[in-house]
Amino acid sequence: MIILRSLIKVLGGTNRSCLHGSELISLVSCVLLSLLFFSCASEDPIRQDRSVIADRNKQENAFDKWLYENYMKPYNIEVKYKFDDNESDRRYNLAPAEFHKSIQFAHLARHLCLEAYDEVTGSVGKPSRAFIRQLFPKVLHLVGSTGYNHNGTQILGTAEGGRKMTLYRINDLNPSSIAELNLYYFQTIHHEFGHIQNQTKPYPADFRQVTANGYRSDTWSKAWSTPSEVHEVVYKELADGRSEDLKKYTKVAQEYYRLYALGSRRTKEETQQMELYKKEKRELEANKMLMQEHSTYNKRLDMIKNLRVSEINALRAGFISPYASSQHYEDFVELQATFVTDAPEMWDAKLFAAGDRGRELIKRKFEIVSSYLQHDWGINLHALRDCVLRRQTEIKDLDINSLVINDK
Known part of the structure; x- marks a missing residue:
């Protein structure tokens, strides 16, 4: 270093008799330490985001x-x-x-x-x-x-x-x-x-305009707590949407089970009526298409029951989740992540709970998300979901505790 070499030259030209040997050693030591500190501070500044304590005994497990x-x-x-x-x-x-x-x-x-x-x-x-x-x-x-x-x-x-x-x-x-x-x-x-x-x-700027006035920023976690009776509204919409045959089957089945539950308290006329309902119920159950509709209806009902009030209110405002309403960029990735991880029945149940207005808004935004991923990244969202859902069923066959290294 030029500074150090100059210092040595100066000391070398100094009348050595002016300093005792111990004093000279102390002076040189102090100067060298000062220069070392100056060198480290100027050439290799301390990284505040990195620990200065090195683990010299670190071993790989x-x-x-x-x-x-x-x-x-x-x-x-x-x-x-x-x-x-x-x-x-x-x-x-x-x-x-x-x-x-x-x-x-x-x-x-x-x-x-x-x-x-x-x-x-x-x-x-x-x-x-x-x-x-x-x-x-x-x-x-x-x-x-x-x-x-x-x-x-x-x-x-x-x-x-x-x-x-x-x-x-x-x-x-x-x-x-x-x-x-x-x-x-x-x-x-x-x-x-x-x-x-x-x-x-x-992603396209058009996305943020679909629900531009609906975003809630930091208040999103409390913005969708009302109306609290929204479940009943969705239940009614679900019931009204049944086919006439399913409505008939539901009524017949309910009457049959009501009379059956009376047991020994049934009158003779009620017992005869119960048998007629039982016969009609069996005839309707022979219709496989009707039974499929009945099964789908019950599954959708159960899924909607498990949705929180805030989730349904957000859906009806056009957001796939309450958090999606915080910012447009959160909305975009929430749609992407929710679609990929939700089973098709769950996704469909959420869209139904969204009602006509909310469902249309979510679908418009989803089309932009899907198109973006296909066009810009070559990813088909439906194919990705199918892959993820299939892999979920394979978890039971994985040894997730193993540390055996396989050459894949």
């Missing part, structure tokens, strides 16, 4: 090796399951992801998400895994607990500039419940991945 072979090698994705304060959002009081749950989640995410996109984009068996490798965040960060916002909502996942995706609530993972897997994890992954696609290639 079997899971680390499995992750390298199944995530890093094919997809260039690093899975961070060990708690790292610098990677976590300090606004929340968070817990680390449990080791065993992290293993299970890694298996499920690969099977239900990464390999599903491989399949529909034609990347299966190709070392490059081009679609996921190019677009998916390079860091998948797992957190054991969830974070709670001031408005009472939970944070399930975040995507940071296309570089990192954080998923929460890993310690509550329940592999046996497809509904919970979708609600808490995989709908979130598709949602956040949708944001990255949109950031790479913007």
Whole structure:
């Protein structure tokens, strides 16, 4: 270094007798330390987002090796399951992801998400895994607990500039419940991945105009609590939509079961009437088309009963979920993620609950989403949903606890 060399030259020309040997050594030591500090501060500034404490005893375990072979090698994705304060959002009081749950989640995410996109984009068996490798965040960060916002909502996942995706609530993972897997994890992954696609290639501006006056920003979590009797409105619409034969069958079946329940309290006339209803009921049940309609009706009714008041009110305003009403860009990816993870019957039940107006708005927006993904990314949303739903049925045959490395 030029400064150091000049200093040595100056000291060398100084009358050495002016300084004692120990004083000279102390002076040189102090100057060298000062220069070293100056050099480090000017050439290699401290990174505030990185720990200065190096773990020199870090060793790879079997899971680390499995992750390298199944995530890093094919997809260039690093899975961070060990708690790292610098990677976590300090606004929340968070817990680390449990080791065993992290293993299970890694298996499920690969099977239900990464390999599903491989399949529909034609990347299966190709070392490059081009679609996921190019677009998916390079860091998948797992957190054991969830974070709670001031408005009472939970944070399930975040995507940071296309570089990192954080998923929460890993310690509550329940592999046996497809509904919970979708609600808490995989709908979130598709949602956040949708944001990255949109950031790479913007979606048509026409989308935000369909329900331009309906977005609620930060008040979305409380905006759809009324009317509280909306379920009854939807039940009536569902009942009114039955065919005349189904209405007749429903009435006959109800009367039969009402009289049957009377038991010994039935009069002779009521018993005779009950037998007539029983005969008519059996004749109607011989109609397979009618029984199919009856089954579809009951399934749809059960699904609508499980929808929350806020969900139905949001649907009737043209939003596939309450959160979709927060911003147009959240609306776009919520449609994408919900469609991919919902079974067709559930999607249809939501559209029915939306009513005529809400259903038309959702369909208009969905067509824009579907067209965008097909045109800009070559992804057929129906094919992706079929693939994801099929893979959901395969979970029971997966060994999600194994760390055996297979060459795929």
